[in-house]
Every structure is written in structure tokens, then in C-alpha cells.
Amino acid sequence: MPIHNLMEDAATAEISRSQVWQWIQSPKGVLDDGRKVTADLVRGLIPGELAKVKSTGAEGQFDKAAQIFEGMATGGEFTEFLTLPLYEELN
Secondary structure: OOOOOHHHHHHHHHHHHHHHHHHHHOOOOEOOOOOEOOHHHHHHHHHHHHHHHHHOOOOOOHHHHHHHHHHHHHOOOOOOOOHHHHHHHHO
16 A cells, blocks of 8 residues: 555656666667666766755755665666665665
8 A cells, every 4th residue: 555655656766776777787778869878877867866856845865865776776786676775774
């Protein structure tokens, strides 16, 4: 049962992080503009996306969440669940 859309948000985060990790690992991980999705590209995009989230006025531990996302999305080995380290760090 969803509670304040948290279940859907967690599922979306898991899928998004998994997809980014797969794009980095795959030679077919290419954006519409032809750029290859690499760990460096993802690391370069995170600050801009983080700034967008912060500009909404929402409150949260966004810097820490972005740091965890970056490590898990760009790491060499796939980690099963994004939510486990997030819950551990953010609670």
C-alpha cells in the first residue's frame, strides 16, 4: 500500500538508477544526440539536476541522496537496491 506516494517514488528511483547503470555498462547506452552514456557524463549531469530539485524549495537531504545515487549508478558492480543504503544514511 502506498504511503504519500513513497512506494512509487522508491520504485521510480530504483528503475532510474538501474537504467543509468545499464546504459553506462552497455555499448548501446547512447543518448538521442549520439553521446555515449558514461560515468563521467552522469557525474557531470548530477549537479544541474540537483540544482533543479533544490530550486523547487523542497526540503531534504538532496546532496547526500545525489552522492549515493552517483556512487551506485556509476560503480563498476551493480548493487541490488538503491533504497537500502538511502534509508540507512538518511534516517
